[in-house]
Amino acid sequence: MMDKELETRIRHALDAEMSGLRVTSSRREEMLRNAIGGRKVKRKMTVGLVLAIVLILTVATAMAVTVALLTAQEVVEDVAVPMAQGNDRDWRVTTDFSPEELAAFIRACSENGIDLDENHQIMEAIRNGEGYDEEEAIMAVCRVAFGGNYGSWTIAQRHWFSEMMVEIGFANEVTEELPGPDDLPEEEARAILIAALKSEYGEDIGIEDRERYEVMLVFTTDPDEENAFWQISCYERGEPATRYFANMDRQGNVLRTVAVPVEVQQQPMQQEEDPLRLTKEEATVLAAEGIRRQTGREVPFEDPEQYHSYAWKQLNDRRGWEVHFVSHTADWGYCEAFVDDETNEVTLLQTDVGEITADNILARYRSAKGWYDEWDTSVWAEIAEKAADLPASDMVGKVTKATPWIAWREGLLTRDEAEEKAFRQAGVRMGEVNCVCLIDADPNPIWKFRILPYDESYQDSIVVEIDAVTGEMTDLDMYKSDHQDLEPSFHMVTLRRIWSRLEYEESGPLYIARLAVLHKFADNTFDMPEVDSLPIFDLRYWQPEIDGNTVRFVSRWSDLPDYEVTLDENGMAVSAEEKESGGREPMPEELQPECIDESLYGVNYRAMADATERYGMVTTLWPLEVQLEVFPEENRTLPREGEMTREEAVAYAKAQLPPEAAAYAESTAVGAILYRLDKGLPEEFTRWTIFFYGDPDNVLDVWRVTFVDKHPEGMEYGVDVKEPGDTGNG
DSSP states (O other), X not given: OOOHHHHHHHHHHHHHXXXXXXOOHHHHHHHHHHHXXXXXXXXXXXXXXXXXXXXXXXXXXXXXXXXXXXXXXXXXXXXXXXXXXHTOBTXXXXXXXXXXXXXXXXXXXXXXXXXXXXXXXXXXXXXXXXXXXXXXXXXXXXXXXXXXXXXXXXXXXXXXXXXXHHHTTSOSSOOSOOOOTTSOOHHHHHHHHHHHHHHXXXXXXXXXXXXXXXXXXXXXXXXXXXXXXXXXXXXXXXXXXXXXXXXXXXXXXXXXXXXXXXXXOOOXXXXXXXXXXXXXXXXXXXXXXXXXXXXXXXXXXXXXXXXXXXXXXXXXXXXXEEEEXXXXXXXXXXXXXXXXXXXXXXXXXXXXXXXXXXXXXXXXXXXXXXXXXXXXXXHHHHHHHHHTTSOOOSHHHXXXXXXXXXXXXXXXXXHHHHHHHHHHHHTOOBEEEEEEEEEOOSSSOEEEEEEEEXXXXXXXXXXXXXXXXXXXXXXXXXXXXXXXXXXXXXXXXXXXXXXXXXXXXXXXXXXXXXXXXXXXHSOTTSSSXXXXXXXXXXXXXXXXXXXXXXXXXXXSSTTSXXXXXXXXXXXXXXXXXXXOOOOOSOOOTTTGGGSTTBOTTSOBHXXXXXHHHHXXXXXXXXXXXXXXXXXXXTTBOOOOTTSOOHHHHHHHHHHHSOGGGHHHHTOSOEEEEEEEOOTTOSSOEEEEEEEEESOTTOTTSEEEEEEEEESSTTOOOXXXXXXXXXXXXX
């Protein structure tokens, strides 16, 4: 029981923390009970309150004669989760602990006997005064406390961890299922399955040895809880390795045991500890000298105030060192070179050691100050002032000179206020800001944000412009990461009206009009929507016609629409509309796979939409000819003359089912897939997989029978039968 002095200290901390809040006496007492060991309530507490309690508990631990240590779960529930909840705002889920929060969490762990290795990344982050991802921090502590990786934890531990992810806003629902009160206890189920494996494969297989095996037990139910089952997976560490699997129904009847020997890979010859002749230090000296010699510039690579370097080995066909030099000032730029281990030859990979220009000033500042999201607005204002007098030869330089970045001043929304507006109006709750700057504009300055969402709202990042006085969103646009043709890198740090005007002046309205069509009508979840979704750049599909600021894309084919885009004087799209097709002939078959029906993954999405509407979501229940149309690149096929028909395949598969699958064998929901696997083989053959569904809305509630139909007749069939819940290939 906690002594009276400690209770008094915590009560004083609560009084101080809640002095500015309207809190009833009953609520105050409830919070006190939670602080001193009463019923735990996993709800939001302010970071200040948590830190106050942690500090007092630290002092009390030193004073007390005996203090009961908290478990890892209690530390997470009492310290980590309230902090993670407390640093979330109602408009944004914060994904990282601050440096102070991280230090408080790890300190609380240490005080309760849970210590991370000093070389762990979290400890390094604390030493560097950095924050850390909330989920990863909690996971790291649990790995230590639970004695292994996530898969080796008990079902109860994984269920609890899933609850914690819901508590901190990282998940919407608990994903790990627990057995019910009428089911076997977890340890009993584990013991039955391990005993079954030992009975089948020998008492000496040693599955109980956690140093030798990683064991994962799973309890799974369907939505109606009619087909719940237990499954255990045992992975032997090291070589030679064998994997054991077993499952049983919820009554404890073992259904199946499997041992899968893993083929021992031929071990490569042991390499020397350092297979390169040159040391890293020698290669770095050679790289510096080589860059200076080949560029003719006396670059001060050895000056620690101006540069630091790092290098790594290349042990492929070209053996040697890749050396990188990172500048600390804008006087010089980033450089990298390759040093050949045999010849000492230095090959320049990237160098920026010329005079500073508007073309390279952003790259120079990134090298010196890190990524854009770490810059204060005063840094941007400094760049704008310097770039005004610098030459520009490419579009990056022209955009840099034309963008009036400014420092924040009184009367404007703060960065935090503008960020809230950006998140709220863009509809993003879970994500991060990748870069931010403040740009002078008429009538008001504009905050520019690049947001990386973490949910399914967007496949890539977006860029948002917020009026720094009114808080209104003046522009929202997609940003395809690492896609310079569709969104150049400067799109994230300047106003769209600025770079659109410069592009318009440079090359006319066509490029901007094409982007407007893609942004409005393409499926931008594709990696390359201008190729795989809507190939508006390809003249085989649309012919552009330009009339002043209006661009019409006239389709060459009757099954594609026309598009019309109107731009204003700054190159901004005023309208983008779909029009009646100007084509007179249907698209030739040879062009179809490259157009809007085909993805990078060989799926005919138009045919898939039609099939889904007609036959439902379960693709294996579709007719074989429909599957072939939707998945043209998967080697799916139709039976040829003399080969087994679908009806024959279903009848054969049904005969292979065990007695316990009798109800499935009579099901009317029977699916089939047929692959042709004859490429490069002397005999053609096909492989059937027949699916007997208990419930077609639950794709795991299915018996699968896979077999090879070989010809000529008389050759054996190879058969593999998979029971419900077994998702392995076969």
